[in-house]
Amino acid sequence: MPHRILVIGGGAAGIGAAGGVKAADPRNEVTVYTEFEDVGYSPCGIPYVHGKEIDSFERLFLAQKEAYVQAGIDVHYETWVSSIDLHRKVIDVVGEGEVHWDRLVVATGFEYSDPGVPGGRLDGLYYVKNIRRAMEWDKVLDTVRSAVVVHATPLGLEMTTALAHRGIDTHLVDPQPWALADVVDPDIIAPVQDSWQEMGVHLHFNTTLTSFNGTQRLQSVGTTAGEIPADLAVLSTHKQPNVTLAARAGLRTGPTGGLVVNERMATSAPDVYAAGDCAELPHGVTRVGVTGLTGSHAYAQGKVAGFNAGGGTKRYQPVYVPWGTPAGKWVIGGASFGETLATALGLPFVVGRAEGISRARYYPGVRPVRVKLLAEPDQLRLIGAQMVGQEGIKERADFLATAVKFGLTLRDLAAMENVYSPAIGALNEPIVLAAQNGLDSLAGGG
Amino acid sequence: MPHRILVIGGGAAGIGAAGGVKAADPRNEVTVYTEFEDVGYSPCGIPYVHGKEIDSFERLFLAQKEAYVQAGIDVHYETWVSSIDLHRKVIDVVGEGEVHWDRLVVATGFEYSDPGVPGGRLDGLYYVKNIRRAMEWDKVLDTVRSAVVVHATPLGLEMTTALAHRGIDTHLVDPQPWALADVVDPDIIAPVQDSWQEMGVHLHFNTTLTSFNGTQRLQSVGTTAGEIPADLAVLSTHKQPNVTLAARAGLRTGPTGGLVVNERMATSAPDVYAAGDCAELPHGVTRVGVTGLTGSHAYAQGKVAGFNAGGGTKRYQPVYVPWGTPAGKWVIGGASFGETLATALGLPFVVGRAEGISRARYYPGVRPVRVKLLAEPDQLRLIGAQMVGQEGIKERADFLATAVKFGLTLRDLAAMENVYSPAIGALNEPIVLAAQNGLDSLAGGG
Numbered sequence: 001m002p003h004r005i006l007v008i009g010g011g012a013a014g015i016g017a018a019g020g021v022k023a024a025d026p027r028n029e030v031t032v033y034t035e036f037e038d039v040g041y042s043p044c045g046i047p048y049v050h051g052k053e054i055d056s057f058e059r060l061f062l063a064q065k066e067a068y069v070q071a072g073i074d075v076h077y078e079t080w081v082s083s084i085d086l087h088r089k090v091i092d093v094v095g096e097g098e099v100h101w102d103r104l105v106v107a108t109g110f111e112y113s114d115p116g117v118p119g120g121r122l123d124g125l126y127y128v129k130n131i132r133r134a135m136e137w138d139k140v141l142d143t144v145r146s147a148v149v150v151h152a153t154p155l156g157l158e159m160t161t162a163l164a165h166r167g168i169d170t171h172l173v174d175p176q177p178w179a180l181a182d183v184v185d186p187d188i189i190a191p192v193q194d195s196w197q198e199m200g201v202h203l204h205f206n207t208t209l210t211s212f213n214g215t216q217r218l219q220s221v222g223t224t225a226g227e228i229p230a231d232l233a234v235l236s237t238h239k240q241p242n243v244t245l246a247a248r249a250g251l252r253t254g255p256t257g258g259l260v261v262n263e264r265m266a267t268s269a270p271d272v273y274a275a276g277d278c279a280e281l282p283h284g285v286t287r288v289g290v291t292g293l294t295g296s297h298a299y300a301q302g303k304v305a306g307f308n309a310g311g312g313t314k315r316y317q318p319v320y321v322p323w324g325t326p327a328g329k330w331v332i333g334g335a336s337f338g339e340t341l342a343t344a345l346g347l348p349f350v351v352g353r354a355e356g357i358s359r360a361r362y363y364p365g366v367r368p369v370r371v372k373l374l375a376e377p378d379q380l381r382l383i384g385a386q387m388v389g390q391e392g393i394k395e396r397a398d399f400l401a402t403a404v405k406f407g408l409t410l411r412d413l414a415a416m417e418n419v420y421s422p423a424i425g426a427l428n429e430p431i432v433l434a435a436q437n438g439l440d441s442l443a444g445g446g
Numbered sequence: 447m448p449h450r451i452l453v454i455g456g457g458a459a460g461i462g463a464a465g466g467v468k469a470a471d472p473r474n475e476v477t478v479y480t481e482f483e484d485v486g487y488s489p490c491g492i493p494y495v496h497g498k499e500i501d502s503f504e505r506l507f508l509a510q511k512e513a514y515v516q517a518g519i520d521v522h523y524e525t526w527v528s529s530i531d532l533h534r535k536v537i538d539v540v541g542e543g544e545v546h547w548d549r550l551v552v553a554t555g556f557e558y559s560d561p562g563v564p565g566g567r568l569d570g571l572y573y574v575k576n577i578r579r580a581m582e583w584d585k586v587l588d589t590v591r592s593a594v595v596v597h598a599t600p601l602g603l604e605m606t607t608a609l610a611h612r613g614i615d616t617h618l619v620d621p622q623p624w625a626l627a628d629v630v631d632p633d634i635i636a637p638v639q640d641s642w643q644e645m646g647v648h649l650h651f652n653t654t655l656t657s658f659n660g661t662q663r664l665q666s667v668g669t670t671a672g673e674i675p676a677d678l679a680v681l682s683t684h685k686q687p688n689v690t691l692a693a694r695a696g697l698r699t700g701p702t703g704g705l706v707v708n709e710r711m712a713t714s715a716p717d718v719y720a721a722g723d724c725a726e727l728p729h730g731v732t733r734v735g736v737t738g739l740t741g742s743h744a745y746a747q748g749k750v751a752g753f754n755a756g757g758g759t760k761r762y763q764p765v766y767v768p769w770g771t772p773a774g775k776w777v778i779g780g781a782s783f784g785e786t787l788a789t790a791l792g793l794p795f796v797v798g799r800a801e802g803i804s805r806a807r808y809y810p811g812v813r814p815v816r817v818k819l820l821a822e823p824d825q826l827r828l829i830g831a832q833m834v835g836q837e838g839i840k841e842r843a844d845f846l847a848t849a850v851k852f853g854l855t856l857r858d859l860a861a862m863e864n865v866y867s868p869a870i871g872a873l874n875e876p877i878v879l880a881a882q883n884g885l886d887s888l889a890g891g892g
Contacts, residue, residue: 012873045808045868053869059808296866296873317861324865331870362491362505394871395841398864402845406852415763418844419770420742422491423499424777425840427458427742
């Protein structure tokens with residue numbers, strides 16, 4: 001029996017959900033509500049257009065609006081959902097009134113945490129999110145001389161690199177001692193920070209934001225380390241689950257603030273599913289909830305949520321979080337935990353490190369690849385990894401996340417075979433070297 | 447108690463073995479005998495110097511001769527071992543006489559199979575192996591107008607690409623219907639062959655070599671498809687294990703012609719080990735013996751053989767053979783079997799294919815990545831993979847070989863998390879898409 005399914009949110013999770021609904025049963029009716037003018041574009045590409053690596057915002061669109069019509073997905077653009085009634089199974093849509101659902105998918109995404117300092121209403125404060133606003137801001141960037149990026153989050157790293165690449169005098173402010181300190185270890189981020197300095201970026205770590213200063217327009221950013229003159233501030237603060245609507249309706253949230261879901265992406269309420277940045281998923285190693293993963297995660301979760309909402313049965317598995325991003329002149333990445341996070345979580349671990357290379361030592365374009373592997377001390381099962389390099393970081397991160405998931409050990413990785421072909425891979429794979437070094441240091445009592 | 451250990455062969459396996467001997471116990475005495483003027487260089491780099499991707503042969507040397515002296519490894523250059531006496535534990539060295547060993551490592555590598563046609567003694571026939579000869583041949587290449595590469599083996603692919611890149615009018619002759627047909631499937635090699643044609647290479651498949659023609663110098667190459675005028679022929683024929691010496695001494699060989707070794711790399715004779723291209727190793731899926739793997743395999747096997755010869759205990763595991771190489775304008779690679787080999791072996795399998803991309807669809811430099819996964823039909827455990835693309839083929843091949851080894855299924859790969867970051871990886875990892883397509887085609891009865 002087909003269902004009437006509503007999806008709140010038109011990002012990767014919402015669009016994935018709409019597709020999942022139709023995949024489960026093409027007769028299902030699905031309507032997507034989004035506050036924005038568009039769906040089906042890649043917000044992840046925005047920093048690269050600002051940085052001039054990509055020449056046009058148009059390229060970020062994945063599909064024309066017509067494509068969704070063709071697929072039988074009804075999208076209501078620039079539409080606000082003001083409430084969810086779980087009991088009567090309706091949502092209230094501004095201007096449309098009450099709309100009934102058999103099944104509901106909440107895909108309301110994230111919001112940037114409020115920096116909580118005076119001056120937050122000044123012109124010149126840019127929250128990167130919507131592509132139409134990004135197009136407008138891109139014109140502003142042509143006039144900007146000095147910019148402050150507030151907090152070295154993943155987006156902060158991308159925007160710092162993009163603004164510097166564009167030739168803007170760029171400052172990065174973060175209260176922690178190094179960039180992306182919640183996730184990345186200092187030995188992994190160090191080459192990135194060095195490369196930012198080569199690019200002329202001013203780094204302000206251990207520095208807390210205190211104010212945005214100016215009359216109508218931003219003129220400077222106040223920090224505990226002094227005032228930074230700037231005509232632009234990019235607010236890449238922590239992403240928090242956007243659950244206002246869902247929490248008000250009574251859906252249960254977890255310790256991260258994200259909506260609690262089970263392996264079917266079902267929330268605490270019958271017939272209501274959630275996916276993407278608004279949901280909390282268990283980490284595979286600790287089973288502790290995490291939020292704020294990638295667009296790829298959001299899309300995959302959406303597909304599962306939509307498929308189940310549509311009458312199918314699919315499971316989403318705990319996450320091992322492969323990640324990676326260009327930053328400065330490097331690419332960083334990893335899987336699961338680094339040392340910093342493992343230590344914070346109180347997980348015991350042993351470490352294997354190596355300074356490997358990406359191609360044969362003599363092949364043009366060869367670059368260093370630093371690999372660090374964390375394993376639990378008993379069976380030496382991998383619990384996490386971090387890397388800094390250039391080529392193949394993304395593919396290694398995917399592999400290492402899978403290696404953590406399937407319980408591979410340092411011994412397994414030390415005995416791993418690898419491709420050797422001068423132009424594409426070195427005699428010794430850096431992951432193998434790191435695993436061997438880890439075993440050697442254990443054997444040596446080190 | 448330290449041992450006196452002799453190593454016959456100075457390639458990757460022999461040098462790995464010498465290092466392994468010292469790693470097991472630095473007091474061990476180790477002598478390496480090589481017929482060549484050098485050890486510790488990368489023969490795998492030779493095609494790339496010929497192709498002008500690498501600017502000098504000097505770059506291919508990993509270490510100065512002095513480094514081996516420092517490491518306590520005694521290398522006898524340009525030295526011929528004429529016999530092995532297993533009973534008296536001596537080898538006969540031309541000009542040195544009998545030399546006693548406690549333990550022996552045979553690392554005599556491969557030889558190219560004889561093409562078995564008239565004219566094999568003409569000038570202008572080049573067997574790529576020794577770096578000194580390669581330096582001489584590189585000068586000859588400046589004068590060559592037209593070259594024939596005999597057989598589309600891995601080296602044949604590299605040399606075809608290199609000669610074409612260098613601007614030489616290049617022909618590739620092979621008796622099989624497509625290049626590398628023993629290993630690679632036609633849908634994987636097709637883009638490579640297309641790119642060779644774009645580069646001006648003349649492809650002669652289903653074509654058998656019949657003669658080398660000329661008086662003193664090569665003037666043409668005779669084939670079943672006609673005569674090809676040429677002043678150079680590169681003989682990249684099948685690599686066969688070089689076991690003349692070892693077989694004469696009575697060491698047991700297997701069906702491939704390679705020396706039979708156990709997991710400690712010990713041969714059929716007490717205190718004699720073998721490693722590298724002269725040894726036969728079991729394939730992890732079939733347990734059938736294979737030879738002719740990569741320099742990385744040879745080096746790793748050498749280390750195990752040497753470590754065990756030196757009094758230690760290490761095991762070498764069955765191989766799952768990740769492989770990869772640039773070819774034409776592409777990079778091809780894989781792990782374990784493709785369809786052609788699986789079919790030839792009589793293994794039942796199901797297939798998942800995908801045409802993925804290497805970066806976000808809109809990111810400059812994005813390239814297609816074709817992935818094909820083979821799984822056994824019952825549990826859907828991966829048994830092999832092949833790919834053609836550009837970025838990340840080597841890292842994916844390493845991963846997929848490990849996935850085969852650890853019994854991952856199409857379901858596991860379909861549910862795999864992946865890095866999504868526009869400049870380094872697409873929303874959907876091509877491996878995941880291939881696995882999902884494989885499952886979908888099964889579900890659809892396709």
